[in-house]
Amino acid sequence: MVGEMVSTVLRALARTRVTVVYAVMLAAMTTALLALGPAIQNRIISHASTNLHNLSRGHVGTLLVSAFVVDAGPIYVWLPGLVCLLALAELLWCSLRLVVAFATGHIGATLLVAAGLTAAVELGYLSTDVTRATDVGMSYGASAVLGSLSAAIPRRWRPAWTGWWVAVAVAVMIVGRDFTDIGHSVALLLGMATATRFGHATGWTPVRYLLLVPASSFGFLMLADSTVALVAGAGLGVLAALLAETVMRRPIRRTVSTEWHASARRRVTSLSSGDHL
Template sequence: MPTHLARAAHAYWAYVRRAPGTHIWLVILFATTVVIRHVSPETAEHILEQRSTNLHQLAESPVRVLVTSAMWIAGGGWYFYFVLYNIFHVPAERWLGTGRWLAVLLIAHVGATYLSEGVLYWAIEHGHAPHSAVYTLDYGVSYALAGVEAVLTYRITAPWRYLYLGGLLFFYGLALVEGRDFTSVGHFSAVLLGLACYPLVRARPGLWDPVEAGRRTWRRLRRRPAAAR
């Protein structure tokens, strides 16, 4: 292997080793994407039905479907998520460490799933959705991604963090207002759950501390009148 290729391979391997969880997940998603593209539509539907976090499956086998539902891509394609994972998951895992990163995505994925399916259950019980909706397909990695996107707010320096957070809330909030379905509820819930993970990540280096930021702002405001006299 030429020297420059060897160096490039070594650099990429070092990059992968700093975010092993993200890259293992990408490998699994690649494998499941290949599988789903090489089976018949009927078989694909059956596979996804058995791994869907719908109300029926959550009642029958919650742990199994909560895990397996995050191993399949619901739209967008593997290369699209490869880019998103490198933009959001890799920096988050490198910053938080694999354990804390995994905790954040599990909180977002599991919490948003139950919140969104709870909204769907309420809609069914009150006649706003048919009873057949208990079998609606609900799988994919987007809830976990939204939660990790949100927790990265605490890693970004001012004033960019406010623009980032505002853009995040606008993007998912607009989808919620326009869609008004359980999936958009799940995505917005995942963002809020990601933001709620602040106590979990507060010990990490480079963290933006909103409490300390508020104290500094208050001290500056208190000093201004004195400086004007």
């Protein structure tokens, strides 16, 4: 019995090896930062940040390092939800596609936001203080992974799911407090677009449906990180989900109705032909 349990756990860990390794690295880095104290912690975060100051000086290594430095509060608040999200995506898409989705969001959204900030600073819309703003963490990558789930959701619920998250992204960009809110929304949309090239997901099981609950809850709270964003995102998301469901189901119902009438006409024609024989 014990041997079977150990074997099951090992198989599960092997199928989510990227998630496990990344979670362990995040936990180790976060613990080390806490142990080093606030002064050194702030210095490391400053050097790892993908802000305009670092990127403009050619510190492209921050695009990688920043994914392992998280400044988002106590680790027990965000790590369990992140693990559920990454593990679900890895089970559905496999390890390589998980890495592709995460990297696309983390690097792609960072560069797009940096380009937008550069233009805003040059045109005088933003203060130069933004060039040294802290920008570290896994949230852009995680947002893209969340977006990649849209292509894996069962076809029956995909319109409502996609409509919900697109609306949430739009709401967050509208009411967001800073550039990271825009980055999260951009990363989510990048993940959705990237996953359209992934092909078919491996399929859903009861465990994966169970993981979807904390994964999506974590994703929503990560995107909508203020009361206004929560209310706006939820409200607009519900409306968009209902609209998407209505619009996408109408052609299906019309097709079913057309097929039924065509079948009925064929039966009538067949019966009529039989009367003449």
